[in-house]
Amino acid sequence: MTLAAYQASFARMVLEPALAVRARAEGAAAFTDPALSEAERARLADVACQRGMRVTCVLARANRLSSLVAALPATCTLLKPELNALLDRFWGEQPMETLQALPAGLAFGRFLRDEIAAGRVAHPRAADVLLPELEELAERRAALTATAS
């Protein structure tokens, strides 16, 4: 399963650019999965140092974000000043399995609802904007009773 470990570390580095930054400082030692071979650790460290790693991370973040903005446009606009921090917390807790806007938006909306309830969202109108959008998403999801396979 060493190829699987290599790919998981590669994907993790794209999803968490901090790992790529650490790999640039520490080299192969930044990759701690015991299933990785020495050659794979070296390969990952090399990739982390390449100039194209930054744009790869930027694209991954933009692609994930565009799904969420498509699902919750008003909420994402309202929370723009604190959105990056919220996204980091969300993606840290729940790795996105899908880029489909409806399920991804529902998951993010429910996360935001809990964050607002816990007092961890600064904008005073966050609930006013989020809850109607979240309710509409939930209704759309519930209406998907067409051909299921």
Add this chain to the structure above:
Amino acid sequence: MNFARLKALPSLGVGLLLNPHTLESAQDEPAWDYLEIIPDRFWIDDGLRAAPRHHELAPSVAALDELAARVPVVAHSIGLSIGSASVFDTGHLDQVARWQRRYGFPWHSDHLAFTRVAEHETEANAAVTLPLTRDEESLELLVARIDAVAARVDAPFLLENNVSFVAPPGETFTEAGFLNELCRRSDCGLLLDLHNVLVNARAHGFRAEALLDELDLRHVVELHIAGGDELAGFYTDSHAGPVAPEVWPLLERTLRAAPWVRAITFEYHESHAAVLGPLGVEGELRRAREIRERCC
């Protein structure tokens, strides 16, 4: 690849990758000969453990049914992640197979990359198509996967050359050499994205023409043409606006050398629809058609 099977495929002409803008602006006499769809965009997938798992988006499917009654449709999926060592989603393939039976796609395709990785009890999606290391281990994985795809979906299968801004070190094949060997060992054809070739050439400092010269173009069934723009110091495959000027000579060069190209698909992102406009889309399709008629 079985060349006799490739030669027998229908010639579809010049087409368009369907996006929401196309659906809205579909005319009675469209400028495209066929449509390419991303089937994954027509359903919600609740994931590996869900039952039922796939929920079709009825309004979009109804619009597709209407279009598919008028023009041929081919499928270009994004969900398989064929290169993932830890994930091989036969449920996704079964859904593609159901759509294959429903719409009679002459072929179907996906991307030569990995995006999905298993993480403990769940899965993560990298949100970009990550590059496979071009070595023997990847080839063995892919050949077995292609066999499994063929066993489940009754139509020829194509893989699209990937875009990547990083290059894993220690590879034993060039990009063209890897594609040649993959097609030689498996029953898989190529969807050659000429804009991806251009993007990789710029990112990694090689000549796009050199890749085309090394590639065994007998495997190419379909071509993609598109445009892009700059991001974070790189020219990217964003499908922004019209076809990149450098792609047109690549199209001409490929068509003159590839014996069995059956389709040329123009891709643009719906966010650039206003820039292109209907006449802009038609213009790109017309230019592709003129080159095809001149070269084939």
